Amino acid sequence: MNLNDQVTKSIEHILEQFHQSLLTTEEDQLNTIPFENSWTIGQTADHIIICSSGIPDEHTQASERPFDQYISVLKEMFLNMELKFKADPSLLPRKNSYTKDELLQQMEINKSNLLKNIESKDLTLICTDMAFPQMDYLTRYEWLSFIGFHTQRHLTQIENIKGKLNS
Numbered sequence: 001m002n003l004n005d006q007v008t009k010s011i012e013h014i015l016e017q018f019h020q021s022l023l024t025t026e027e028d029q030l031n032t033i034p035f036e037n038s039w040t041i042g043q044t045a046d047h048i049i050i051c052s053s054g055i056p057d058e059h060t061q062a063s064e065r066p067f068d069q070y071i072s073v074l075k076e077m078f079l080n081m082e083l084k085f086k087a088d089p090s091l092l093p094r095k096n097s098y099t100k101d102e103l104l105q106q107m108e109i110n111k112s113n114l115l116k117n118i119e120s121k122d123l124t125l126i127c128t129d130m131a132f133p134q135m136d137y138l139t140r141y142e143w144l145s146f147i148g149f150h151t152q153r154h155l156t157q158i159e160n161i162k163g164k165l166n167s
Contacts, residue, residue, distance in 0.1 A: 042098030
């Protein structure tokens with residue numbers, strides 16, 4: 001299986017988990033604050049949608065380093081639930097109230113766009129439009145992997161919020 005096929009399979013899998021998680025969320029739970037200083041499930045889903053809306057790859061260049069050099073660092077950062085991060089203001093949820101349909105529809109658009117890009121682009125090129133905070137410029141492969149790890153992190157949070165609301 002080539003790199004693009006592997007990434008396609010990975011993105012499809014994590015976004016299907018996102019889809020299923022939202023489908024099994026009660027509509028009245030979507031906008032309920034589970035505890036102080038927490039986002040709602042809807043806000044967390046919106047944050048995932050914002051962060052998976054694409055990658056900064058208008059300008060790229062060939063890499064002089066391994067195309068997957070930062071994968072282990074990204075994985076450790078985003079799948080370690082002990083680490084806490086403050087979202088950049090541009091990535092904060094855009095409103096306080098959401099519906100499942102609007103969130104699912106927007107994620108389907110994101111998924112379609114990501115899969116088209118994976119199919120048609122060289123994933124080993126470095127994206128020079130934006131460096132990843134406190135790291136470096138990432139390849140398309142690394143950005144797409146970040147989307148997967150980041151989505152997984154927040155899916156864990158969504159499931160934890162559901163557990164809190166159901167108890």
